Amino acid sequence: MQEWTRQFRKGLLELCVLNVLGTSESYGYEIVRNLEQYDELAVSESTLYPILSRLRKDGFLKVRVGPSQSGPPRRYFSLTNLGKTYTEGLNQYWDDLTRAVNRLRRSIGKEIQK
Amino acid sequence: MTEQDKKSIREYLDQVRRHSGNRGPAEQQELVRALEEHIHEIINAKPGSQEPVDVKAILLEMDPPESFGTPTDQEDSERSGEFRRMSLGKLSLVVLITAVTTPFLLMAIGQLVRGTIGSIATVGIPLGIVLLVVALSLGIAARKERAGKATIIASAIILASLAVFVPVNMVFWTGGEETGESMQIIESEPAGEPAQPPTE
Numbered sequence: 001m002q003e004w005t006r007q008f009r010k011g012l013l014e015l016c017v018l019n020v021l022g023t024s025e026s027y028g029y030e031i032v033r034n035l036e037q038y039d040e041l042a043v044s045e046s047t048l049y050p051i052l053s054r055l056r057k058d059g060f061l062k063v064r065v066g067p068s069q070s071g072p073p074r075r076y077f078s079l080t081n082l083g084k085t086y087t088e089g090l091n092q093y094w095d096d097l098t099r100a101v102n103r104l105r106r107s108i109g110k111e112i113q114k
Numbered sequence: 115m116t117e118q119d120k121k122s123i124r125e126y127l128d129q130v131r132r133h134s135g136n137r138g139p140a141e142q143q144e145l146v147r148a149l150e151e152h153i154h155e156i157i158n159a160k161p162g163s164q165e166p167v168d169v170k171a172i173l174l175e176m177d178p179p180e181s182f183g184t185p186t187d188q189e190d191s192e193r194s195g196e197f198r199r200m201s202l203g204k205l206s207l208v209v210l211i212t213a214v215t216t217p218f219l220l221m222a223i224g225q226l227v228r229g230t231i232g233s234i235a236t237v238g239i240p241l242g243i244v245l246l247v248v249a250l251s252l253g254i255a256a257r258k259e260r261a262g263k264a265t266i267i268a269s270a271i272i273l274a275s276l277a278v279f280v281p282v283n284m285v286f287w288t289g290g291e292e293t294g295e296s297m298q299i300i301e302s303e304p305a306g307e308p309a310q311p312p313t314e
Contacts (some may be wrong), residue, residue: 014145018134027151028148028151028152029152029155029156029159030155032152044177044181045148045149045152045176046181048237049148049149050137050141050145050182052148053141053144057141059180068151068154068155069154070115070154070156070157071150071151071154071157071158072150072151072157073151074151075147075148075151096200
């Protein structure tokens with residue numbers, strides 16, 4: 001169960017990060033705080049930063065460096081055009097998938113009732 | 115932030131760097147930079163920033179460095195590579211010293227045992243050249259960078275010079291002995307006076 005959840009979350013978190021950045025640009029710490037608001041989606045830095053790095057490498061995210069209060073400059077992530085298209089595709093697939101799974105569960109539930 | 119706090123952050127990031135070696139240098143650097151930014155964001159976000167911030171507590175709340183990946187053999191292989199280069203370098207030096215001393219040593223032995231150096235020189239000098247080539251190869255292998263064109267050309271010139279001068283030297287040594295022998299013969303028969311047949 002735990003392993004399945006881990007694997008499932010791994011892909012799902014990518015979708016969530018893309019959606020967070022779909023509304024406005026954001027920086028790492030802010031994304032963590034954003035996702036923390038949803039218990040199931042809470043993400044640690046060891047999970048988030050590799051995701052951000054991979055998405056940027058794949059051309060879905062771009063980075064803008066901005067000033068910070070102290071410490072190193074803040075890096076703001078936002079979606080590229082490719083990232084926007086990718087996110088739309090993923091959202092569509094997620095909707096189709098959840099609908100299909102719900103339909104399946106409902107139909108199996110009815111068969112069990114019979 | 116105190117110096118101790120900065121040191122704690124550096125140590126944490128160093129450990130993350132060590133554990134994330136399998137990600138490749140660019141991603142590893144990006145990760146460490148992102149984490150440094152993240153730590154400072156937490157520090158800045160702490161309410162009442164006038165109070166001293168407990169950096170150690172922040173670092174303890176963060177994911178442990180091990181969670182950023184497994185330590186790769188990169189560091190170990192770098193260390194073993196360094197050790198290998200050092201060993202090869204030392205070995206190269208030993209072989210070089212042997213290469214230089216062997217011909218002279220063999221000549222000295224030959225002189226003591228047989229009273230001649232010609233036959234020993236024919237063995238000692240080629241052996242010395244072979245050892246020189248081995249020392250040179252080991253020296254090149256011990257280099258961290260690959261041997262450049264200049265190194266190869268310089269090495270080739272040294273070897274070519276040896277290949278030319280050593281046979282010339284050998285001829286000199288051998289010729290010297292022969293000249294010595296012929297001089298002895300001449301001394302036994304003084305010049306100007308023809309050899310007298312035994313009078314009997």
